[in-house]
Amino acid sequence: MSVPPRAVQLNEANAFLKEHPEVLYVDLLIADMNGVVRGKRIERTSLHKVYEKGINLPASLFALDINGSTVESTGLGLDIGDADRICYPIPDTLCNEPWQKRPTAQLLMTMHELEGEPFFADPREVLRQVVSKFDDMGLTICAAFELEFYLIDQENVNGRPQPPRSPISGKRPHSTQVYLIDDLDEYVDCLQDILEGAKEQGIPADAIVKESAPAQFEVNLHHVADAIKACDYAVLLKRLIKNIAYDHEMDTTFMAKPYPGQAGNGLHVHISILDKDGKNIFTSEDPEQNAALRHAIGGVLETLPASMAFLCPNVNSYRRFGAQFYVPNSPCWGLDNRTVALRVPTGTPDAVRLEHRVAGADANPYLLMAAVLAGVHHGLTNKVEPNEPVSGNSYEQNEQSLPNNLRDALRQLDDSEVMARYIDPKYIDIFVACKESELEEFEHSISDLEYNWYLHTV
Structure with missing residues (x-):
């Protein structure tokens, strides 16, 4: 290039x-x-x-x-x-x-x-290398992110975050009611400034919804026919949200799990694929019968364990998982099912797409997209058939099988022959080295809980 x-x-x-x-x-x-x-x-x-x-x-x-x-x-x-x-x-x-x-x-x-x-270790270049494989096939990625975040107070209590006081009522929120419009009203000036700022910057943010925890929100980005540009928008949106919130005397966090007992922050990505004529290759009246869709799903599910380090790159990332918080913990899929890793929204036939629901908001969008698209391409080119779609609650039907900690996730990535065909092994080595260094420092620290448990009891 x-x-x-x-x-x-x-x-x-x-x-x-x-x-x-x-x-x-x-x-x-x-x-x-x-x-x-x-x-x-x-x-x-x-x-x-x-x-x-x-x-x-x-x-x-x-x-x-x-x-x-x-x-x-x-x-x-x-x-x-x-x-x-x-x-x-x-x-x-x-x-x-x-x-x-x-x-x-x-x-x-x-x-x-x-x-x-291009420099091989730039995450944007890591993604470009994967996208180029679709270019060679005459295919265009259409993608959009959904980004969750918490508004938090600028003052922590004992080093822990707390919800900010409402500019309207002066109270700290405690509601866990998802989609509650009244909670949007409590922070309307900040949230509206985020949408207006996004418009000014050309970021296609088209909606904000209240999520299921106090002062937690989600911004939806409109789909664009450029996977790299979609990631650019996600990176810039995070920066915009942080700075607009600070102007309103609040902070934000995209930490995967800032509060025990509350929902974590996710980063869902919607993906469809356009052929040379601009037609969505996933278009179908019956998605289960669309071979391209099935193969894409099969490839993503097969590579999901090896992708986890990119989707959930931090120690805290794995605290987000839990059935009650709609975070999938096994490689499964389903039609219009929010308990699975890969959801296929059921709408009009030409709007059929994949919704990847595993990654946390702490993921690097470029690396997340590269990992997901590597799975899609692997599935399409090798005609990988997925398991049967899940109906109902996947947590009751599938045991957790994805890596549930960073060390195991790094090992899976490091050992994956498939991922090494899509992402430069030199880059995988650099990524693993950085994350293992963080993990080592974390494991050598002594937590408050350890002092509470062991200082005077053993």
Whole structure:
């Protein structure tokens, strides 16, 4: 893949600066392995140089753990002298940041080798490699995310989050009633600003719903016929939500399980596939009889255990699972069934799609999408037949069989021959090294519960 023509991108920069003479700064953004947005802030006068020559950032940006420390066992740190690579703008991502007091814009970047080829460890490039296999087949991925999050107070209590006080009633919410409109009203200014900010940034967010825990909400993104762009939108939406909430004197969390006994935050993705004529290959009056749909489901279910480390990448991710919280724990599917890992919504025949319901909101959208699409492609090309669809409560019919902790998930990923055909084994090594480093640090810590249990009892 060559670097996009500079002249085309310079036209984009010129048009934006002309339309927005008030802009003083531009944030150059790139998402790391954990989906954490990093980068640089420049003055507007430097934007043309960025479009012409890019900016330098160290390759170790993609070897950072969740705390921002370089994991040296990845080989991307001191072993290569903490050397730079070059980052170029992603077209059509230059837009305003509506929360800033000093007018500021933002621009997504992607990392390349100094010679111009994409850098293998950029999660966006990991996804592009998988998408290219569909391009070779003349197929286009159509995708959309549903992103769950909690509004939380800016002040923690004993290091633990708590729901924010309602700007209207002054009370902390305790409702667990899903879809309750009154709870939307309690935080209407913040939530409406999120939707308006998304519109201003070109992010296709079309709805917010109240989820099943206090101050928990879900934003639905409209589907787009570009899997990579769908992930760009998800990354930018998370940043937008965090900053808009902060403007309203609240924080947010996308942590998979911030509260014991309450629902976790999920990141569901809807996927359909278009052929060369723009027709959905999953279209069917009877989805169970559509061979392409069955094979896609079969491939995703077969690769699901090996995908779990990308879907649930943190220690906390696995605390989200539980039947009462509608989080699937076995590789199963069904028609319009929210207890399964892969739900096929039943609507009009041309709207048939897959809804992947396993991942947490703490997942990196690019890696999540890469893992799911790897399964889809594997299923289509090998005509993998799925098990029978589940009717009713899957938790009563299927025992938990997916990895239920990070260490087992990493082992499954590391040992998977199928995933290694889709995701560069060098990248899998880097991902596993980073996550094993985090896991080791976690396991060497001593929790409050251990002190409560053992300090004076043994």
